[in-house]
Amino acid sequence: MADWRPMWEDLGVSLKCHDELIEALGKAYEQFFLSRANRPKAMEYFDFVVSEAHGLRIKELLEFKERGGFVLGTFCVYVPDEVVTAAGGLAVGLCGGAQISIPFAESVLPRNICPLIKSAFGFKVGRICPYFEAADLLVGETTCDGKKKTWEILNDYKETETLVVPHRKDEAGRALWRGEVRRFAAMLDERFGAVPSLARLKEAAELHNRKRAALEALYEARKAVPTPIAGLDALLAAQIVYYDDAERFTRKVEELAGEVRARAGDGVGVTENGELARILIAGAPMALPNWKLHALIEGLGAVVVCEELCTGTRYFHNGRVDLSGARSVDEALDTIADRYLSIPCACFTPNRERLESVLELVRAYKVDGVVQHVLSFCHDYALEAVRIERALKEHDVPVLTVETDYSDDTGQLRTRLEAFLEMLEK
Numbered sequence: 001m002a003d004w005r006p007m008w009e010d011l012g013v014s015l016k017c018h019d020e021l022i023e024a025l026g027k028a029y030e031q032f033f034l035s036r037a038n039r040p041k042a043m044e045y046f047d048f049v050v051s052e053a054h055g056l057r058i059k060e061l062l063e064f065k066e067r068g069g070f071v072l073g074t075f076c077v078y079v080p081d082e083v084v085t086a087a088g089g090l091a092v093g094l095c096g097g098a099q100i101s102i103p104f105a106e107s108v109l110p111r112n113i114c115p116l117i118k119s120a121f122g123f124k125v126g127r128i129c130p131y132f133e134a135a136d137l138l139v140g141e142t143t144c145d146g147k148k149k150t151w152e153i154l155n156d157y158k159e160t161e162t163l164v165v166p167h168r169k170d171e172a173g174r175a176l177w178r179g180e181v182r183r184f185a186a187m188l189d190e191r192f193g194a195v196p197s198l199a200r201l202k203e204a205a206e207l208h209n210r211k212r213a214a215l216e217a218l219y220e221a222r223k224a225v226p227t228p229i230a231g232l233d234a235l236l237a238a239q240i241v242y243y244d245d246a247e248r249f250t251r252k253v254e255e256l257a258g259e260v261r262a263r264a265g266d267g268v269g270v271t272e273n274g275e276l277a278r279i280l281i282a283g284a285p286m287a288l289p290n291w292k293l294h295a296l297i298e299g300l301g302a303v304v305v306c307e308e309l310c311t312g313t314r315y316f317h318n319g320r321v322d323l324s325g326a327r328s329v330d331e332a333l334d335t336i337a338d339r340y341l342s343i344p345c346a347c348f349t350p351n352r353e354r355l356e357s358v359l360e361l362v363r364a365y366k367v368d369g370v371v372q373h374v375l376s377f378c379h380d381y382a383l384e385a386v387r388i389e390r391a392l393k394e395h396d397v398p399v400l401t402v403e404t405d406y407s408d409d410t411g412q413l414r415t416r417l418e419a420f421l422e423m424l425e426k
Contacts, residue, residue: 004055007062011133018128021100022054025289032232032295038270040229040263042256046236049244053288057243058130064090065136070192073135074242075120076143077310077343078165080181082321082336085204085246086196087188093242094138095129096120097287099406104128108153113146114378115405116287121150124157131243132158137191139184141165143347144380161187167347174341181337182330198323201332205321211246212319214253219313221260222305223365226269227278229260231304232294238311239288269303276301277424278366282358282388283346283373284381285310290406293373296414302421306365308358309373310345317357318342346380354384355391362397369424371417372401398424 008018029050033039049057061071070089072079075096084091095101101122102115108125109118123129132138138160140151151162164180166173189195196204215238222234237253244252279302281293286309294304307313321339326332344354362370370392372385385401392399400420402413 002055004058007059008054008130011058011130012127013130013133014127017100017126018054018130021098021128024098024100025050028289028291032291033236036230036232038268039233040256040259042252042259043233043236045252045255046233046240049240050236053243054130058134060245061090061092061131061134065134070136070194071134073131073138075139075147076141077315078141078143078163078340078345079139080184080336080340081208081246082201082204083181083185083188083196083333085207086200087185087192087194089188089192089194091139092131092135093288094120094131094135095123095288097290097406098123099408101126101128102406109150112377113150114144114375116285116375116378117146117150119287119406121154124154137161139163143345144378146377165345165347166341167349169341169348169353174338177341178334178337181333181340185329185333196329196333198326198329198332201329201336202323202326205323205332205336207246207250209320211241211250211253212316214250214257215241216316216319217257218253218260219306219316221257221264224264225278225366226267226271227303227305228263228268228270229256230270230298231279231281231307232291232298235286235291235294235304235307235311238307238309238315239286241315242311243288271301271303276303277368277421278303278305280304280306280308280358280361280365280367280370281312281373282308282361282370283385284375284378286373287311292406292410293371293402293404293413296410296417297371297421300414300418300421302424305367306361308361313357313361314343314345317344346384351384351387355387358388359391359395359397362392362395367397369398369400369420371420372399374401374403376403376405 072091073094074091096119102118104126105118105122124132141163142148154160166176344357374382
C-alpha cells in the first residue's frame with residue numbers, strides 16, 4: 001500500500017487524529033466484514049475501496065482537479081449529481097458517522113444536536129477528513145433546522161453553498177425547488193466557469209441512471225429467500241456510492257448484483273441454518289462507517305434485507321431521469337429537479353408517501369419486523385417514527401424504534417434487539 005501521509009499533510013490533514021481514525025476503522029472493518037465467511041467474491045472490490053478511501057480515491061480527486069475539474073463535498077441525496085457532472089465536476093460524500101470527530105464539533109456547536117451533523121462538522125474543524133480538504137466547495141441543504149444553521153457556521157471554516165429544499169410537495173414547493181436547481185447550475189457556472197449544456201445533462205443523466213439502477217438491482221436480489229447477501233455488505237455498497245467514481249461503481253455493483261442473483265438461484269443464503277428473522281431498517285441515514293445496528297442485528301442471527309435510508313432505497317427511489325424529450329437546459333433542469341423532489345425524506349409534510357413506501361418495502365422484502373433507526377436529537381425522524389410505528393402496527397407488522405448515536409451503547413441496544421428478535425420467533 002502506498003504511503004499517503006505526505007498527500008494528507010499537504011492537504012492540511014491532522015495526521016495524529018487521522019491515524020487514530022484509520023486505526024479504529026481498520027479494527028472495526030476486520031470485525032464486521034473481513035472476519036465473516038460466505039461473502040460474495042465481488043465484495044473484494046468494496047473492501048479495496050474502503051482500504052483506499054482516504055488514499056487512492058483522494059489522489060484521483062486531486063488529479064481530476066489538476067485536469068481542470070472541480071470537486072464538491074456533499075452531505076445529502078438532494079444534491080443533483082447530474083448537474084454537477086454535466087458542469088465538469090465531481091460530487092463526493094463527506095466524512096461522518098464516527099464518534100472520533102464529535103469532541104471537535106462540541107467545542108463550537110451545542111451538544112444536543114444530531115450526531116451526524118456534529119460528526120461531519122467535527123471532521124472539518126479537527127482537520128481529520130481529506131474529503132473536506134480536497135473539496136473546492138461544500139454543498140449543504142435545508143432538510144432539517146440543525147443542518148440549515150450548521151452550514152452557516154461551517155461556512156466560516158470552508159465555503160459552503162446551501163440548497164433550500166421545500167417541505168411541501170405541492171406546486172409552490174415544486175416551483176421553489178426547480179428554482180433552486182436552476183440557481184445551483186448558475187452558481188456552478190459563475191463559480192467554476194462551467195455551463196451544463198443540454199447534451200452534457202443528457203449524458204450525465206444516463207450515467208447516474210445506470211448507477212442508481214445497479215444499486216436497485218442489488219436490492220432486488222435481496223428479496224430472495226434465503227437472503228443471498230448480508231445486510232452489512234449491501235449497506236457498504238450503499239455507503240460507497242457517495243464516494244466512488246460513478247462509472248466504476250456502476251460496473252462493480254452490476255457484478256455484485258449478478259453474483260448475488262446467481263447465489264439466490266442456487267438457494268445460497270448468508271446463514272447455514274436458515275434465517276431467524278428478515279429485518280427492514282428504516283429511518284435516519286447511516287453514514288460511513290456507521291455499521292453498528294446492522295452488526296448487532298446480524299450478530300444475533302437475523303438478516304437485514306433492506307434499508308429504507310438515504311444510504312439505501314431512498315438513494316435510488318424513482319431513479320430514472322428521462323431527458324429524451326427535453327428541448328432546453330431549463331427543461332432538463334426541471335426534470336432533474338422533479339426526480340429529486342420525489343425522494344421520500346422525513347423533512348416533508350404531509351408525508352403519506354414515506355408511510356406507503358415503508359409498507360410496500362415490508363411486503364416486497366417479506367419482512368418479519370422493522371427496526372426504526374433514529375439518531376439522537378434528530379427531530380424529523382424521531383417524530384415521523386411515531387406515524388410509521390402506528391401504520392406498521394395497523395398492518396400487524398412488529399416494529400422496534402431505537403435511538404442511538406455513534407458512542408458505544410451496544411450493550412443496551414443488544415438487549416433491546418435480542419428481546420425484539422425473540423418476540424418475532426413466537
